[in-house]
Amino acid sequence: MILEPVKPFRSCEYAVKTTTEAWEYRAARTLRQTVFCQEQRLFEDNDDDAHDHHAITIVALAYVAGGPEEVVGTVRIHSDRPGIWYGSRLAVARGYRRDAHLGSALIRLAVGHARALGCESFFAQVQAANEALFQRLHWRTLRYQTLHGLEHALMRADLSHYPPLPEGRLPLLTRARRAS
Numbered sequence: 001m002i003l004e005p006v007k008p009f010r011s012c013e014y015a016v017k018t019t020t021e022a023w024e025y026r027a028a029r030t031l032r033q034t035v036f037c038q039e040q041r042l043f044e045d046n047d048d049d050a051h052d053h054h055a056i057t058i059v060a061l062a063y064v065a066g067g068p069e070e071v072v073g074t075v076r077i078h079s080d081r082p083g084i085w086y087g088s089r090l091a092v093a094r095g096y097r098r099d100a101h102l103g104s105a106l107i108r109l110a111v112g113h114a115r116a117l118g119c120e121s122f123f124a125q126v127q128a129a130n131e132a133l134f135q136r137l138h139w140r141t142l143r144y145q146t147l148h149g150l151e152h153a154l155m156r157a158d159l160s161h162y163p164p165l166p167e168g169r170l171p172l173l174t175r176a177r178r179a180s
């Protein structure tokens with residue numbers, strides 16, 4: 001008897017939104033730990049920093065049977081002076097990468113929501129391996145820098161490509177109807 005390998009289940013429907021529930025926030029923090037501590041080893045066992053005290057956390061939720069089931073992506077946005085905003089800790093769970101454009105959708109909501117909150121310039125320290133992804137999404141590199149032992153590009157979003165998103169959520173995404 002030949003047994004076919006069973007493909008892992010992956011949702012076809014996703015919501016990308018600012019966190020409103022405690023479990024969403026907790027799951028986003030767990031995903032960050034998994035990606036930045038265990039997978040990338042950028043931090044030993046904790047990637048928290050001072051921005052977490054005031055940042056807005058955004059999540060990508062996988063939907064099952066019409067309801068939210070799991071946090072499969074996250075990013076946070078923060079501002080240190082009027083008009084100047086940053087995005088950081090962008091992560092998509094391993095099995096969901098390059099699949100439903102979740103990373104692009106998280107970036108779209110991050111910048112769009114910051115714009116709705118008065119953002120005039122939006123920056124991120126982007127791992128050099130992801131620079132091409134951000135360039136495709138209308139970001140420009142300003143300079144390079146080594147952070148946590150890894151080359152990063154300081155990049156700036158072209159805000160003309162990011163309409164303000166005051167509601168802090170995107171319409172539901174499906175694999176068939178991609179995000180960018």
Ligand SMILES: CC(C)(COP(=O)(O)OP(=O)(O)OC[C@H]1O[C@@H](n2cnc3c(N)ncnc32)[C@H](O)[C@@H]1OP(=O)(O)O)[C@@H](O)C(=O)NCCC(=O)NCCS
Nearest residue numbers: 090091092097098099101102103104126127129130132133
């Ligand atoms: C970077 C990351 C968030 C991207 O998320 P993602 O959901 O896979 O990205 P998307 O599906 O939205 O990518 C959009 C397109 O860019 C491509 N792309 C994604 N990452 C890319 C990269 N690093 N370089 C070049 N192209 C890339 C995708 O293949 C896709 O192409 P398509 O339109 O032809 O299908 C994800 O890979 C991740 O979590 N990586 C580990 C953590 C990390 O590196 N965080 C970022 C720190 S700056």
